[in-house]
Amino acid sequence: MQCLKALKAAKRFLSYQTHKTGRSVILEISAICNAQCAYCQTGFNNRNGSGCKENPFISVELFTRIVQYLKAQRFLTAGTLLNLYSWGEPLLHPEFATLVHVATQEHCLLGLSTNANYLPKLPNNFDASHIAVVYISMPGFSQASYDKIHRFDFEHIKANIQRLVQDFRSHGFFGIFDIRFHVYRFNQAEIAPAQAFAQSLGIAFHPYYAYINDGARVARYFQGTLDAAYRQQAADDLFMDYYDPYFKPSTTCPMLNRTYLDVQGRCALCCMNGTTVGSIFDHTLSSLTKARDQHPACQACRQSGLASVMNTCINYDFTLNDTSTKGLRYFYQCLKTCFLSHQ
Numbered sequence: 271m272q273c274l275k276a277l278k279a280a281k282r283f284l285s286y287q288t289h290k291t292g293r294s295v296i297l298e299i300s301a302i303c304n305a306q307c308a309y310c311q312t313g314f315n316n317r318n319g320s321g322c323k324e325n326p327f328i329s330v331e332l333f334t335r336i337v338q339y340l341k342a343q344r345f346l347t348a349g350t351l352l353n354l355y356s357w358g359e360p361l362l363h364p365e366f367a368t369l370v371h372v373a374t375q376e377h378c379l380l381g382l383s384t385n386a387n388y389l390p391k392l393p394n395n396f397d398a399s400h401i402a403v404v405y406i407s408m409p410g411f412s413q414a415s416y417d418k419i420h421r422f423d424f425e426h427i428k429a430n431i432q433r434l435v436q437d438f439r440s441h442g443f444f445g446i447f448d449i450r451f452h453v454y455r456f457n458q459a460e461i462a463p464a465q466a467f468a469q470s471l472g473i474a475f476h477p478y479y480a481y482i483n484d485g486a487r488v489a490r491y492f493q494g495t496l497d498a499a500y501r502q503q504a505a506d507d508l509f510m511d512y513y514d515p516y517f518k519p520s521t522t523c524p525m526l527n528r529t530y531l532d533v534q535g536r537c538a539l540c541c542m543n544g545t546t547v548g549s550i551f552d553h554t555l556s557s558l559t560k561a562r563d564q565h566p567a568c569q570a571c572r573q574s575g576l577a578s579v580m581n582t583c584i585n586y587d588f589t590l591n592d593t594s595t596k597g598l599r600y601f602y603q604c605l606k607t608c609f610l611s612h613q
């Protein structure tokens with residue numbers, strides 16, 4: 271059974287490579303997150319008690335209708351990825367396994383990102399073979415770093431990451447686990463131990479400079495109008511100057527290749543600007559691209575230089591050119607957890 275799943279997953283990934291469109295869909299299934307990251311729009315709201323007020327989870331019925339519509343309108347093809355997160359924690363969805371099942375029935379290739387604090391209960395027949403990538407975001411590799419950013423118990427997170435890797439692989443996950451290590455000024459000495467941890471699990475590891483992942487605030491950062499306390503905190507913690515050279519006007523925005531949907535099925539301009547341009551059911555691929563491209567907020571964003579910065583910050587693809595997923599250790603760990611420990 272596992273061998274059959276492995277074979278089908280390999281064919282699916284190959285088909286993705288062959289038919290790759292350069293487009294993807296971001297469908298938020300949970301509008302909430304349990305972390306309190308100071309530089310994230312969701313985490314910042316959590317710190318200030320002003321989080322999501324409406325129903326935070328997409329219903330299974332709406333999710334099913336949206337996925338079928340996305341396929342019918344060719345937003346989703348064999349060469350596009352359906353990501354089940356934007357700035358919410360997808361594993362919090364009480365019917366997470368059902369949503370994955372629905373997407374699997376519809377032959378979608380899935381992407382996830384998690385902070386690994388909460389793991390859903392998976393039924394015995396859970397099939398993870400359509401999940402191509404799971405990003406695990408880490409704000410450091412010590413309790414002190416977790417106290418500063420996510421505000422989680424670090425040992426609990428490490429144990430959960432080990433369990434997540436084991437559980438998903440034993441349920442037929444043959445994709446890429448990738449630790450996205452957010453580099454802050456205070457955690458540079460933690461990169462090496464975090465990388466060793468990733469290697470011990472046979473999973474990919476990518477450090478990158480943390481940034482202000484909140485469109486309105488990042489705009490104020492570049493305009494010099496951030497409130498003084500927040501600006502000082504950002505200067506103490508972040509390497510925002512790394513992104514300074516990218517602040518230059520552009521005529522296009524690669525984010526237009528990603529379709530952003532919230533838990534109600536509304537289309538947002540992007541993950542950095544939640545302005546909505548109608549329901550997905552009112553759009554075709556070309557009408558939505560046009561509505562976003564011509565939106566005054568998008569035009570201003572490109573002209574100001576913000577679009578270039580934001581695209582530099584959010585630049586990832588699950589087909590990583592990454593040697594850590596090709597070494598012997600990776601194959602050994604993958605074989606061990608996919609096959610040898612499978613019950």
Ligand code: SF4
Pocket residue numbers: 303304305306307310311312313314356357358359384385407420
């Ligand atoms: S950065 Fe990720 S983990 Fe942190 S609050 Fe935002 S969505 Fe949650």
Ligand code: SF4
Pocket residue numbers: 523524525526539540541542543562567568569571572576577580581
């Ligand atoms: S132009 Fe700006 S607001 Fe529009 S999609 Fe790109 S980054 Fe988002």
